[in-house]
Amino acid sequence: MRLGYLWAALLFAPLLHAGDKVSAQQFVDLQQGDSVHPGFRRAHAKGICVQGEFRNNGALAQYSSAQIFATSVTPFVGRFSLAGNNPTAPDLKAPVRSLALSFATSASEQWRIAMNTPPVMAVSNPQDFYQQLVAIKSGPKAIQTFFAEHPESADFLAWKDSYQPSGSFAAETYHSINAFYLVDDNEQRQPVRWHMQPTVSVTDDGLSGPNALHQELKARLAKQPVVFDWLFTLASAQDDERNPAIQWPAERPRINAGKIVITQWQAQQDGACHSINFDPLVLPSGISPTVDAILRARSAAYAESYRRRAVEQLRGQAKELSND
Numbered sequence: 330m331r332l333g334y335l336w337a338a339l340l341f342a343p344l345l346h347a348g349d350k351v352s353a354q355q356f357v358d359l360q361q362g363d364s365v366h367p368g369f370r371r372a373h374a375k376g377i378c379v380q381g382e383f384r385n386n387g388a389l390a391q392y393s394s395a396q397i398f399a400t401s402v403t404p405f406v407g408r409f410s411l412a413g414n415n416p417t418a419p420d421l422k423a424p425v426r427s428l429a430l431s432f433a434t435s436a437s438e439q440w441r442i443a444m445n446t447p448p449v450m451a452v453s454n455p456q457d458f459y460q461q462l463v464a465i466k467s468g469p470k471a472i473q474t475f476f477a478e479h480p481e482s483a484d485f486l487a488w489k490d491s492y493q494p495s496g497s498f499a500a501e502t503y504h505s506i507n508a509f510y511l512v513d514d515n516e517q518r519q520p521v522r523w524h525m526q527p528t529v530s531v532t533d534d535g536l537s538g539p540n541a542l543h544q545e546l547k548a549r550l551a552k553q554p555v556v557f558d559w560l561f562t563l564a565s566a567q568d569d570e571r572n573p574a575i576q577w578p579a580e581r582p583r584i585n586a587g588k589i590v591i592t593q594w595q596a597q598q599d600g601a602c603h604s605i606n607f608d609p610l611v612l613p614s615g616i617s618p619t620v621d622a623i624l625r626a627r628s629a630a631y632a633e634s635y636r637r638r639a640v641e642q643l644r645g646q647a648k649e650l651s652n653d
Contacts, residue, residue: 385587394615
């Protein structure tokens with residue numbers, strides 16, 4: 330692990346959101362549960378590192394001064410992962426799949442992105458999100474009661490009811506969930522959400538085994554790159570960019586910023602992604618966060634999870650696992 334990030338996590342993560350009703354420590358305690366897997370993330374523990382490049386088409390240069398939208402090609406380190414705290418869990422059982430990317434946009438700036446298959450959150454504040462996790466761990470009756478008491482979950486439940494998992498990490502759509510601002514040279518801000526849209530369609534026919542998605546991705550990359558279109562949805566004045574539980578109308582303008590092209594994979598424990606904290610608040614100039622409480626809570630929880638696995642790495646407690 331890079332020492333600078335490690336010590337930053339050790340020193341500052343315990344202080345994040347200390348005054349909130351639900352702390353980062355409580356979130357991560359709940360996510361990791363009674364079974365701790367030393368050296369692994371407390372959420373989305375099972376994953377695979379990837380590398381590739383963003384091929385920019387220039388379409389967002391008028392909206393953002395970020396260097397990534399002015400440069401033709403920007404390399405990245407990324408990670409596909411699965412929901413849950415178990416790094417050996419069966420791939421096809423996970424309810425959520427994720428894609429995270431880290432761009433070094435200049436010598437002094439980075440952009441880290443953490444996306445999930447749901448387009449929205451079920452709730453709009455950290456306290457309710459914590460109670461949602463409690464309900465999930467308590468069983469089907471508890472989560473049904475929770476959703477009945479939270480009508481703002483309607484958009485999430487509509488997605489959940491219609492979602493059909495694909496047979497490949499490469500065939501999923503990954504969403505920012507939270508909104509951000511594109512900031513231009515005149516400091517004008519445009520609220521956006523984005524998603525990575527696959528260029529292939531893959532069913533899960535014939536997939537089997539605990540590491541089915543990992544094996545499928547490795548076989549796919551041995552033949553050709555995995556490609557996504559990077560699509561940005563522009564909010565109107567009627568949309569509340571602070572509320573991650575509300576889906577924006579389909580008629581909002583959408584801009585294709587270019588292609589995400591994945592060319593390589595690495596086992597996560599030996600790969601470049603393992604030491605990265607994919608904190609969604611690590612942003613370059615030209616991109617800024619909205620006042621979204623869940624976005625802040627995500628950042629704090631990621632830092633606390635990173636702190637714990639960094640300590641375990643220092644103590645030599647991390648275990649070696651394989652997803653072959």
